[in-house]
Amino acid sequence: MEKPNRSKQISIVPKNAYGLRTDILGNVHFTLKQEIIYPVAGVLTIHDYTTNKQKFLRFPQNSHPERIVISPNRKFIAVAERTHDNKSMVNIYEIETLRKRKTLQLPPDCPNTQIGNICFTHDSRGVAVLSVEPDAFLSIFSFDKNDSLIIGRASNSSQQGQAIYLSCNPSDATIVAVGGFYMLKIMNRTDKGFGQIGTIKGDDLLITSMTWLSSEVLAAGTAESEIIFVESGELKIKQRADEIETVDLSGEGDPNLVTTPAEVAGLKHDHHDVLCLTQFEKGFLYAIHNVVHVFERETNYNFRKKSVIRIPITLYEEELYKIENVAVNHEQDTIVVATKHSQLYIGMLIVPETLKISELVFQHLGEPLHISGIIGMAVCSWKSIVMTASRDLTIRVWNYETMKVELVKKYQIEIGVIALHPS
Numbered sequence: 001m002e003k004p005n006r007s008k009q010i011s012i013v014p015k016n017a018y019g020l021r022t023d024i025l026g027n028v029h030f031t032l033k034q035e036i037i038y039p040v041a042g043v044l045t046i047h048d049y050t051t052n053k054q055k056f057l058r059f060p061q062n063s064h065p066e067r068i069v070i071s072p073n074r075k076f077i078a079v080a081e082r083t084h085d086n087k088s089m090v091n092i093y094e095i096e097t098l099r100k101r102k103t104l105q106l107p108p109d110c111p112n113t114q115i116g117n118i119c120f121t122h123d124s125r126g127v128a129v130l131s132v133e134p135d136a137f138l139s140i141f142s143f144d145k146n147d148s149l150i151i152g153r154a155s156n157s158s159q160q161g162q163a164i165y166l167s168c169n170p171s172d173a174t175i176v177a178v179g180g181f182y183m184l185k186i187m188n189r190t191d192k193g194f195g196q197i198g199t200i201k202g203d204d205l206l207i208t209s210m211t212w213l214s215s216e217v218l219a220a221g222t223a224e225s226e227i228i229f230v231e232s233g234e235l236k237i238k239q240r241a242d243e244i245e246t247v248d249l250s251g252e253g254d255p256n257l258v259t260t261p262a263e264v265a266g267l268k269h270d271h272h273d274v275l276c277l278t279q280f281e282k283g284f285l286y287a288i289h290n291v292v293h294v295f296e297r298e299t300n301y302n303f304r305k306k307s308v309i310r311i312p313i314t315l316y317e318e319e320l321y322k323i324e325n326v327a328v329n330h331e332q333d334t335i336v337v338a339t340k341h342s343q344l345y346i347g348m349l350i351v352p353e354t355l356k357i358s359e360l361v362f363q364h365l366g367e368p369l370h371i372s373g374i375i376g377m378a379v380c381s382w383k384s385i386v387m388t389a390s391r392d393l394t395i396r397v398w399n400y401e402t403m404k405v406e407l408v409k410k411y412q413i414e415i416g417v418i419a420l421h422p423s
Helices: none
Strands: 035-040 043-048 051-059 065-069 075-085 088-094 099-104 114-118 126-131 137-142 149-153 162-169 174-181 181-190 192-197 207-212 217-222 226-229 234-240 246-248 275-280 285-288 291-297 302-310 321-326 333-339 343-348 376-380 385-390 395-398 403-410
Touching: 043 217, 065 149, 075 114, 075 137, 088 114, 088 126, 126 162, 149 181, 162 207, 162 234, 174 217, 181 207, 181 376, 192 246, 207 343, 217 275, 226 291, 234 246, 285 302, 291 321, 291 333
Parallel strands: 149 192, 207 275
Antiparallel strands: 035 043, 043 051, 065 075, 075 088, 088 099, 114 126, 126 137, 137 149, 162 174, 174 181, 181 192, 207 217, 217 226, 226 234, 246 302, 275 285, 285 291, 291 302, 321 333, 333 343, 376 385, 385 395, 395 403
């Protein structure tokens, strides 16, 4: 007679995941709590950075996530994914339960069903989807009982320009700003799909980011360190993003304002882009390379610069410190940024009046991470120590009990083999 198998089944589950995928756009967001959301390998990590506890949402194995956006109420995330057979879709997940709520795909009669950009509507009850060029189309999916859909052409009829960016109006779910290379337009719902509000075309602009400051005013950054303000579809003000200290939208404005060329102002040729334009209740912000400029709202039409926050350039080349994504927490006192290399940074959003300093400095959020593949690992026999070596020419010593990096050392040549003494 065989004895019953009394051995207990053992399962292994991840406790913490360290890393950051930089091939996914929109790779850091804040939830309603002190949690940030970011992709690591094949999962989306929801990380409570005060307790260092994590939970995970696994990406589908047969698809590649391309972009992540969060709803204005911070209760849902939308992930634009591309399957192995080149089909594009948007999966909507509830953050609290990590359950998938909807899957959206562009209708087959759309000239191009590949998804280029996505954005939640202001009420978090719909998603605007922009297909890729050529023949980019704008679609708005509404999560009502009928799952209604509005669709219309976003590309210019002249075929000039390239639609890349989306920004949904903060009070009207049927108004969307579309911008990109040599185009900028405000689109609204009509009987035949979408029409254009105002006369602005942006055919002389290289738009790099956009956000609405109010239901009437749109701010857009350009590849030439300019920031433009559009009111009701008409260009109102154009200013140098690296020079301005105040924004006054109360007057007529000067759309032809003469500004200092970027090279004369001391910016490097590849450091001109005004990126990550983000509106929050107290104001707005944007990034130029490794620096974030924060403006606080004084009135409905006036803003004043309150903070300049810089990432210090330390181990790697300057280009790798370019800020590519920004998130502001619900309380509007903390900012987290993701850079071109695999690292998150955290900082204070607005300088308090009691601090007499002109600039703030970002700090690492969590542990300093490898920015390239790990090619070697060694484990200590007698201590809770692990050492890793990477193609980024660094070795790091990790303590897996404290979950901390205890040592980082960079070399001038590629590392071959590493080993740890048992003691």
